Amino acid sequence: MKRLPNTQAASPEGAKGRDRRVALFGAMFLMATSAIGPGFITQTTTFTARLGAAFAFAILASILVDIAVQLNVWRVIGISGMRAQTLGNRVLPGAGYLLAVLVAFGGLVFNVGNIGGTALGLNALAGVDVKIGGALSALIAIAIFLSRRAGVAIDRIVVVLGVVMVALTLYVAIVSGPPVGEALRQTVLPDSVDFLAITTLIGGTVGGYITYAGAHRLIDAGVTGPENTRQITRGSVTGILVTGVMRVILFLAVLGVVAGGFHLAADSTNPAGDIFQAAAGQLGLRLFGIVLWAAAITSVIGASYTSVSFLASLSPWLDRYRSWITVGFILVSAAIFELLGKAPANLLILAGALNGLILPVGLAVILWVAARRRDLMGGYRYPVWLIGIGVLAWALTIYLGWNSLSGITVLWS
Template identity: 50%
Template sequence: MSSEKVMSESSNASTKEGQLPRSSGVSWSLIMGAAFLMATSAVGPGFLTQTTVFTQTLGASFAFVILVSIILDIGAQLNIWRVIVVSKKRAQDIANDLLPGLGYAIAGTVALGGLAFNIGNIGGAGMGMNVLFPSISPVAGASISAVIAVAIFMLKDAAKVMDRFTILMGAALIVMTLYVLFSTSPPIGEALYRSVWPEKLNVLAIITLVGGTVGGYITFAGAHRLIDAGVTGKEALPQVNRGSVSAISVASIVRVILFLAALGVISTGVTLDPSNPPASMFQHAAGNIGYKIFGLVLWAAAITSVIGAAYTSVSFLKTLHPMIDLHSRKFIIGFIVISTFIFCFIGKPVVLLIVAGALNGFILPVTLGIMLIAAKKAQIVGDYKHPVWMSVFGWLITAMMAAMSVYTLYMLLI
């Protein structure tokens, strides 16, 4: 097998690995690797900022937004992961099967969005390193972080290293945010009450959270990882179900912990620094130690998002030309290098990062709708029967996200 193959096996590899029983350590480690790849792709610099900003804006009512977004996230991801794994094809190939050329359009759009996010992710990694080591500038920190990300993909066992690295960083994120949470005294009872009876409601917050968790390239990060590893077919569905929900659970746990920590700070009457809300929150919660923890959290969130965005964006581009598939490792490295170059010489596009997050919410209805249509096509999924309740749930999410996206666009234009 060519050393240029991205990760362990190509999409044409034997599905034997995906047919191992759930008790198999190898198979389950792949599932969890895919789950954490998706989760840590979602938990990036934008994720940290969105959570703290919306908590300050909505207060305890943000709990309702989080609950709704979790339900929508699970429904969207279950549908998408199942169809991709059963069809044994990447999302853009499924789209091309439905309508020739559609997959190319989606691949280009998702990859472009991934590049926009990755510029912000690289910038976030540089900022995180600057917080940890003030003598290192954000630009130098971004460059060092990029070298670390590139080094992972240059290793012989890049797939296994990527899986383990994202799992380690995901666990570290949870532990560090828990420490900050315990440094505050959030009104948990009020948050629970407002999760079902909100005092304030913000449609843009729901779209932003769903888009930032399963929109754009993010939900496909784990699914395409499974395809590359040969975890495909109906036999893998039980594992895929658990892995899909686990991915959303990891991202949601970080979101909830971060929300409660921010709520604990805000409930004391503190106003977060608008120039850097998450840093301000961590510092108010745990002093200088909290500020350093923020730096580590930001770096961990950013570096894993860099890896996830690069890997998934290139997985979409593989359809454009066989050379991209053959030399995908080089393209992933190039993707990271280009993102770093743009950040270092042009700057961090803050507005672009925010807009990209909102656009992810617009992309989701399209990609989810494509997966739901494909689920009914025998030439794509064979004799697989997609659960009716899952289809209904999926179309409901598609309609809701499409309607909310149009409403948000209208409110932004008027």
């Protein structure tokens, strides 16, 4: 999660040489860290414990949808140089405002889950009560947001802890000894298909604000226009590969623990922590707490910034006071978390499900621009095959969203 950049003007340095490469890497990393947050970790743990190797099919489905969505989102937004809400209003007056409200609402729910993720992290690290941990983390997020050097600090911390997270998860995957052969079989021939699980995973890794985090960063960096198509495509593919690898590693780590006979308690408030502790003991639990808290605190900042950047387009007044609105967004998220008193794991899962329902709306705008509005993309001739896989992904998200509507209530039962 980057230092909150000015969303109204692209950085002129970002369009040249080394600065451009650094900015493109920042966009890739922003997308990857947004997708690999506390919601993803908790969702994968919970559903793997429940579905076992059959959850491999959901992992595959989420990766395929991720590829189809991000290739289109990055290319359309990057080449046009316009943010999603601007494109929406150019396609159909008012559509961009609707998208802004939907993303901001989904971002608020997701941010409540992110606050819950910080609480789970501190609880795993030092046994801090979840409500105290959530409140403390919200204050820290605000302090980081108001710091003038927040961007530099966050970039370096997230990169280091991201590597630690991958390394620790890979270690757990190795020592837990997952049934890889069974997982491979059920990747293509699952014993059962859980539509809510698939929709939740898709929503938690590519839905809502996450869809646009990396692509909008391209605009701030000045990496836009048809002449940058190759860089834009390479950046989206690299980010997708990073998230895909992490999904598979975490799934195998959890599957190995579950296959070894460990049963996750139905009322567990920290399922991922319980799994890591079962695999690597107290040290694994503490290290997991550090990684989860770091992922969650940066997600709080990123979700707040991205959601408010959508809201800021609704009126000049909102844009003028965007910084304070972002602080307020964090405070409201924390207040909701403190008042609900619901298990943080449920909040994280619900956030992914809601964002999965929002995804088809924004993707429809992107695909319409790609197929019908070359004028918004500088006359760029969009690849037909890319539109084709985008339409297939859009149809799948519609179907999954419809099937998950009745299932969301189960999370609160």
